Amino acid sequence: MERKVLLVCLSVGFLGLLTAALGFAAEAKRIKGSQVQVTAPDMCVYPRSPAMALGLIACVSLMTAQFIINVVAGCICCRTSHASTSNWTVALVCFVVSWFTFVIAFLLLLTGAALNDQHGEEGMYFGSYCYVVKPGVFAGGAILSLASVTLGILYYLTIISEKNRTEAWGGSPHPNQGGIAMGHPQFPTQTTQEPVFVHEDTYNRRQFP
Structure with a gap:
């Protein structure tokens, strides 16, 4: 594995684990x-809680991981020339599901952090209800963030694998067409003798000396 690929995977993987750890801590x-x-x-009197700070840091970490993956791998929309390969199909699925889980995880972490900003005295909701974040909001965001980062890394590795395979076949996305040399059909050369023109007076002199 190339050094750049290894560095990207380790960095994004670390950010994904950090996001999950912060989510579970929150x-x-x-x-x-x-x-x-x-x-x-x-x-209602709410105590102070570090959940808001933990949730916000988790959001930043998740967003950074997603940004790195999409910058180094590029958008799959620009790779339609490889649409017929199986690697492209795998990359497309990973790309779409990674973004889907990223959006949900980001919203869960951000919403949980915002709702844990309450401290001190707050008015009751609907006159008789003290609102708190339901169990599982941060945990759900942590799990989905892990899924998003994992799929993002898989998308990146699939793109790199497809790129290396294409370069190995001389830049052709189809292996069975990589080494075909185009030529022109060969036909035997036909020589034609140009006609010789004789002046009319010369012909008459030969007929009547």
């Missing part, structure tokens, strides 16, 4: 319903 540190105190008929 899940453990989120504000729970048992920690909220009701001081007045319509007031």
